[in-house]
Amino acid sequence: MKKHLRINEYKALLYRIGLAYVFYMIARLLFFIYNKDLIKIDSISDFLKLAYHGIAFDTTTILYINALFIVLSLLPLLINTRQSFQKGLFYLYFVTNLLAYAANFIDFIYYKYTFNRSTRASLDTLEHESNKTRLFLNFVVEYWHVFLLFFCCAFLWVYGYKKVKVRHIKHQPSPRFFTVSILSLLLVATLCVGGIRGDFKKSTRPINMLDASKYVTDASQADFVLNTPFAIIRTWNTNTFKKVHLVNQQTIDSLVIPVKHYNKNPKIKPNIVIFILESFGKEYISAFNKDNKIPNYKGYAPFVDSLAQHSLIFTNAYANGYKSIHGMSSVLAGIPSFKDAFTSSPYPKQKIESLVSVLKSEGYDTSFFHGAPNGSMGFLGFSNILGFDHYYGKNEYNNDDDFDGSWGIWDEPFFQYFNTTLSRKKSPFMATLFSVSSHEPYVIPEKYEGKFPKGDNPIHQCIGYTDYSLKQFFKAAKKQPWYSNTIFVLVADHDNLIYYPEYGKDQNFHTVPILFFTPSERYKGINKDWAQQIDIYPTLLDMIGYEKPFRSWGRSLISKEAPTPFVMRYSSDQYQMMSGNYICTLDGEKAVGFYDKNDKELKHNLIKHRTAAMNLLEKKCQAFLQDFMARIIDKKLDK
Structure with missing residues (x-):
């Protein structure tokens, strides 16, 4: 009966996924050791509590990375226990897991310069470097101990994986075999969806990097709760934040006035x-x-x-x-x-x-x-x-x-x-x-x-x-x-x-x-x-x-001082700024449309009939976008 129900295969799968949790927790410990001066954890109880909360983020990462491995391990293919099939699973497991796992080790060092887990934005920055090979080799030489730790962890992970083997069993095709296998696959898939989301509650959207901050008493602790592959996965399609250079600083200071100062009203509390x-x-x-x-x-x-x-x-x-x-x-x-x-x-x-x-x-x-x-x-x-x-x-x-x-x-x-x-x-x-x-x-x-x-x-x-x-x-x-x-x-x-x-x-x-x-x-x-x-x-x-x-x-909506009333928003895949009598639509760099403020459906593009007021509005929209992107990316939101 046990052979027919593939119990040994299921136990091996659970063990293999469990190993990933162990090594992600080891990476979290090493990350803290390398950056203990930057991450404020004052007691063992706080350390354990934060590490516990990190399991939710590890779960999302591990299930994302191992999705194909899990599916192939559960599919009722009759050949699952063959040595060749299990060998294929072995290589799939370690190619995907170790590639993702390595990102944690890079942040042992990189975190000291960014004070954040690496994200998709970090990869975008690297993309523009012309000497990637030299940078990598310099990193290897300078931080050889990080690579040594990674290979030690990888060796132990492989060793642990091989300790539990799936014995070859020649399954006989039968309605019971396929029914139980498919039901098991559906059950595990449902659990995986909950694990990737963070829970099954309708009222909660899938966890993202922001959720790590809800467990902390100091902002730096959020990076201990997180893991780097999670940060990259969750920001993969969200890095529409890119610097632009459209106007000079004087234009920003005069049209956007990003630092305000009001002192006309008496001070009250x-x-x-x-x-x-x-x-x-x-x-x-x-x-x-x-x-x-x-x-x-x-x-x-x-x-x-x-x-x-x-x-x-x-x-x-x-x-x-x-x-x-x-x-x-x-x-x-x-x-x-x-x-x-x-x-x-x-x-x-x-x-x-x-x-x-x-x-x-x-x-x-x-x-x-x-x-x-x-x-x-x-x-x-x-x-x-x-x-x-x-x-x-x-x-x-x-x-x-x-x-x-x-x-x-x-x-x-x-x-x-x-x-x-x-x-x-x-x-x-x-x-x-x-x-x-x-x-x-x-x-x-x-x-x-x-x-x-x-x-x-x-x-x-x-x-x-x-x-x-x-x-x-x-x-x-x-x-x-x-x-x-x-x-x-x-x-x-x-x-x-x-x-x-x-x-x-x-x-x-x-x-x-x-x-x-x-x-x-x-x-x-x-x-x-x-x-x-x-x-x-x-x-x-x-x-x-x-x-x-x-x-x-x-x-200030009660001040008559500059800037003049305006609205900045994103609609219909374009940036829009509304001010005075016009609406300007920007493609991210230049104006692609001007409309009368009463043209609510944006039917009549006036761009061929530019006026000085339209040109000024375009400059203001460009200045806003440039300052917005620069301050967020350069972490200058504190002033």
Whole structure:
């Protein structure tokens, strides 16, 4: 029976994959030994805890590298146990594994110069070197001990592999043999998918480099948790970050002004509360659509409409990306995402000057709230990089009775938890909440079925529910002593399901509400200028009278100083900058289109009728892109 069920083959496969885990952990230990002065691990318990978390990243790497090996080991081919077949598996296993494994050893040395695990960007840099052979030979001579360690590990790995052999068994073709083999293959394939993703939860996207940061207390520890092959795999198709040289520095300094300095307002220290509302697009809110003249328009956020009457709102505002994590980096750090997310690029693990770091320097307590399982969306990892003092997720909420079954804690109870937690804090504090409920599968708590209009799209009643949750939050917060001395910000991470044709036009994609509310109504009115998520960070620093210069590609929305109102984003596979009366589309180097600001569908390209204003807009777009790429790649986001 055991022979028929291929038990020995399965045990050998498990052993061989297990060996990979052992040697990846050895590489992690050696990586630390070589770089112990750069990676701050203060105790054996911390070392073991971080090494344990590294297993998830090792799993992804090992399963990626060994995917073909695993499939061939499990296929019901009748020849699996033959010596020739097993020899072929041996060479496949070690050619793929040792090639990937070697990348870890290169970082024993290379890490000292980059302070990051090597990524696809590192390979791109090497591609442009004309003397690769000489560089390699110099590396071998200079760091012979690294190569010696690698070959020792490789020898031991091969030795260990050969200790367990698959005995030749002549399988007889039968329905039972093929059925059991195929079911085993399907089961292992399912487990491998979960291993590569990081888990089986619907609410969590596949783990990437950012997730290593959610386990750390010091940024350098993330590189200990990671392994180099993982970093290369996960950044393989994300390195659209490349330097460009399109304008001179004077043009950047005059048109983009990447370092802002506002000192017109008196210095104050109000609390700052930011709601980043999941998929809460501008289309769904009546207060932001009064001028659109959409036939039979209906909104689904009556509380936000009422709050808008006492707030400063921006009705021509855009998201600087199209995913939730894009919204977090744009709003809190002023870093937009274009073709790919900054947070999933090779570059997020660096010192970043942000709203978080600036307010911490001013004595603020900082916290981030998200009702999903901790780590979902990459928020916990990026919040650690930004330096938040506290993270409150589903784990901290600790009551699964309020779990929606898919993504996280329902908005209404989590918003109340938000209020209760803030009310225990000492002012001044800065807190950001990223909502959950207005997300696919577009359901609301059973007790509220029928309370909110279902509208014309599945998301509409969810917008109503989140709007109601906001109403209940403000109702409770008004009773707290901190409320009157607080600046509230409401913004969406991006838009979502579209119903009205007006929002199907290119220039209405990813339009979002931006709202600033103070109980004193210090800021109030409707502003129709170009605005964007990356403007929120400098606007808040201007509002509190922050006196020092700071890095920001956005602008203060309450200042009349340069730069003039603009929006920078990526749409239809092109960079777009909107400012004044025109929209400029850039292919990455030069303008390929100019459009009137009212040409929402970009139908009439005016490039053959260039004006001085168009030429200036092209220069500004080029300057923005050049400075953006240079600062990210050169790790100059701290100023």
